[in-house]
Amino acid sequence: MNLIKMFVLLILLSIVATPVHAKIRAVGKGDKMNFDPSQIPADLRGAFEIMKVKCVQCHTQERTVIAIQTGIAPVTGQPFDKQATKAYGIKMLRKPKSNMTREEVKQVVNLMNFLIDEAAKP
Amino acid sequence: MHMYKQCLIAAVGFIILVSSNNAHAIPAFSREHNTECATCHTIFPELNEYGDVFLKNGFVWAKHKKEDQAAKPEIRGEGDPALLEKLKESAATGAAPKENGPVMSATHKSEPLWLAGLPQTVPLSISATLNAAYNDDAQYDNVDLSTRALSLLAGGVFRDKLGFFLKYNLYAEGEFVPAASNTPLNSDSPNAKDLEQFYLVWRNTLGTPINLKAGRFRPQLSLWQKSNKVSISDFATTSYRVGSSTFTTDSTADAIEANAVLFNRLYLAAGVVDRDGQDRNEGYGHISVKIGGSDFHAREPEMDLDNESIMDYLYLVVGGYGYTGRNSVSLASNERNNFYRAGVDLDLVVKSARLKLAWANGEDKNPDFSSHVKTPSDVFAAQGSYMVTKDFMALFRYEYQDIDGVTTERYIPTVSFSPLEIQNTKVTLEYQHAETENVTSNIALLGIRVAF
Numbered sequence: 001m002n003l004i005k006m007f008v009l010l011i012l013l014s015i016v017a018t019p020v021h022a023k024i025r026a027v028g029k030g031d032k033m034n035f036d037p038s039q040i041p042a043d044l045r046g047a048f049e050i051m052k053v054k055c056v057q058c059h060t061q062e063r064t065v066i067a068i069q070t071g072i073a074p075v076t077g078q079p080f081d082k083q084a085t086k087a088y089g090i091k092m093l094r095k096p097k098s099n100m101t102r103e104e105v106k107q108v109v110n111l112m113n114f115l116i117d118e119a120a121k122p
Numbered sequence: 123m124h125m126y127k128q129c130l131i132a133a134v135g136f137i138i139l140v141s142s143n144n145a146h147a148i149p150a151f152s153r154e155h156n157t158e159c160a161t162c163h164t165i166f167p168e169l170n171e172y173g174d175v176f177l178k179n180g181f182v183w184a185k186h187k188k189e190d191q192a193a194k195p196e197i198r199g200e201g202d203p204a205l206l207e208k209l210k211e212s213a214a215t216g217a218a219p220k221e222n223g224p225v226m227s228a229t230h231k232s233e234p235l236w237l238a239g240l241p242q243t244v245p246l247s248i249s250a251t252l253n254a255a256y257n258d259d260a261q262y263d264n265v266d267l268s269t270r271a272l273s274l275l276a277g278g279v280f281r282d283k284l285g286f287f288l289k290y291n292l293y294a295e296g297e298f299v300p301a302a303s304n305t306p307l308n309s310d311s312p313n314a315k316d317l318e319q320f321y322l323v324w325r326n327t328l329g330t331p332i333n334l335k336a337g338r339f340r341p342q343l344s345l346w347q348k349s350n351k352v353s354i355s356d357f358a359t360t361s362y363r364v365g366s367s368t369f370t371t372d373s374t375a376d377a378i379e380a381n382a383v384l385f386n387r388l389y390l391a392a393g394v395v396d397r398d399g400q401d402r403n404e405g406y407g408h409i410s411v412k413i414g415g416s417d418f419h420a421r422e423p424e425m426d427l428d429n430e431s432i433m434d435y436l437y438l439v440v441g442g443y444g445y446t447g448r449n450s451v452s453l454a455s456n457e458r459n460n461f462y463r464a465g466v467d468l469d470l471v472v473k474s475a476r477l478k479l480a481w482a483n484g485e486d487k488n489p490d491f492s493s494h495v496k497t498p499s500d501v502f503a504a505q506g507s508y509m510v511t512k513d514f515m516a517l518f519r520y521e522y523q524d525i526d527g528v529t530t531e532r533y534i535p536t537v538s539f540s541p542l543e544i545q546n547t548k549v550t551l552e553y554q555h556a557e558t559e560n561v562t563s564n565i566a567l568l569g570i571r572v573a574f
Contacts, residue, residue, distance in 0.1 A: 058160065058512075075157040076183040087422040094415070094422075094435055096164075096474040097512045106427045 024119040026065045033062040035115065044114055047107035054100050055092075055108070068115045085112040148275040149546055149573050150245040151181065159545040164476075165515050165538050166548060166573070168352045171437065171471075175420040178383060180285035180323040180333050181277055184419040236281070245278040249573040253354070256566040270295045273318075275573075285323035287339070291316050318374055335379040335393075342381060342391035342408045343371045343443040345467040346480055352507065353536045354552045354569045358521040359465060359482035359501045365489025367459050369449055371482065381408075386417040397449060404447030413438045415471070432472070439469040450491060457491040474509040497526045513542045530558040546573045 025036035040048045067073050067080040089109040092098050159166050162173025251271040272293040279285045321337030340347050348356045360372040379393030388411055395404040415437025416422050425434050448460040465482035484499045507517035521532040533555045540548040550569040
């Protein structure tokens with residue numbers, strides 16, 4: 001009997017429970033995944049547009065989303081923090097034919113730092 | 123005229139023989155680390171600076187430990203629930219309460235596989251090469267079209283401790299002899315070189331920066347090994363031979379090597395080679411230094427993003443090596459050839475442009491295994507390349523070779539295309555103009571290579 005009660009309770013709990021929504025939201029799946037544009041503040045929208053156009057020349061946005069959400073760079077397994085965002089920015093700036101300017105890299109690094117801060121919020 | 127034709131035939135044979143070789147570019151690494159070929163290669167199999175680090179580090183991404191805190195992934199956010207669930211599972215095995223835990227390199231890490239020390243994927247790849255050669259001066263047949271090489275490749279690392287690499291030639295074209303056949307049969311060993319490479323790397327031996335490598339491999343000598351090139355033909359500095367000796371600095375050999383990255387930008391390697399049929403081992407050493415760019419641990423340089431400087435896009439690697447050894451024509455022969463090779467290489471990269479310089483010097487004391495006539499050799503190569511687009515490279519190489527006073531000059535323009543959409547496929551068009559004494563030869567090569 002106790003087992004049945006517990007089972008029913010668990011079912012009720014699963015019905016009423018709502019998933020915890022952290023600050024960083026993503027839309028789409030797989031190679032269509034991207035950050036939810038609605039969470040990008042107006043002053044970083046330009047950087048977001050740059051990111052959408054330039055970063056996907058070489059890799060999907062899914063890779064960036066995973067890095068921000070998990071705090072781990074998916075390929076190397078290294079921590080993806082603010083120190084890493086600048087290093088990745090420099091790497092992409094130096095990458096042949098990345099077609100990124102310093103100003104663009106700065107803006108994208110700022111955006112990623114913002115997203116990291118947002119993701120860190122409870 | 124007879125010598126002229128012989129030179130042409132030898133040149134074609136040489137090119138075909140060298141073009142069938144390849145190595146470290148293997149899709150098994152892409153699958154294991156869930157990343158694209160361009161992560162490590164310019165146009166495969168030529169390595170970029172990150173691929174070079176991956177190779178030096180025994181097929182493990184360099185780990186940058188933070189002193190104050192360990193990497194503890196915390197799953198946040200939302201998106202694809204299934205993906206996040208996998209990430210949580212991955213983080214559970216990657217959060218590293220255990221030392222040297224698995225790298226969260228993909229979204230499908232398995233704890234049981236990690237506990238067993240197994241790679242997450244079966245680390246096998248196939249590489250195949252089709253070549254077409256056009257020789258206007260050929261004696262019998264101007265066009266030669268046939269499959270040149272089919273190789274089984276494997277590589278990876280067991281629990282970040284023991285790296286391994288294997289290349290088994292399922293098929294390798296033998297020496298091209300137009301008088302016998304346009305499409306020669308698959309050659310038996312040793313030309314087929316079935317097991318071309320198999321070696322293990324004990325990473326960070328006993329907690330030191332030293333990696334111990336043992337097995338059959340190419341000793342670390344020149345920066346420009348045949349596994350690190352875009353063109354079809356190899357650098358003359360690493361592939362030239364003297365007399366009847368089969369030695370080249372790119373030959374694979376049974377060897378033990380110790381190598382290490384020191385001070386982040388200094389790479390040292392030294393090893394001994396055991397050649398069949400002799401009781402004295404051969405020895406070699408290598409040193410290279412990197413200035414600018416990311417270091418040998420793939421750490422990016424500090425850069426002021428507010429001020430432009432050409433130095434931010436430049437890096438230079440200077441390397442030197444030496445090899446001393448001896449060989450013979452057969453196990454039964456008492457005729458030995460004592461020889462040495464020494465060389466200096468330079469790699470200069472500025473944005474999309476790259477300059478490779480190489481100089482090799484050597485001496486063979488009995489290269490025909492009978493006359494004991496010392497034969498000096500000096501070979502120089504210079505190659506400039508430019509990435510026109512992300513998937514298209516144009517390059518030009520000049521080579522000058524002087525072996526005992528017989529000089530050869532080669533002019534080799536090449537273009538290579540590896541489409542971004544299918545980075546495992548490459549098309550290369552190469553033209554060779556060679557002048558030896560008063561004899562010239564012109565050969566065009568088209569190579570198509572796939573790896574999967």
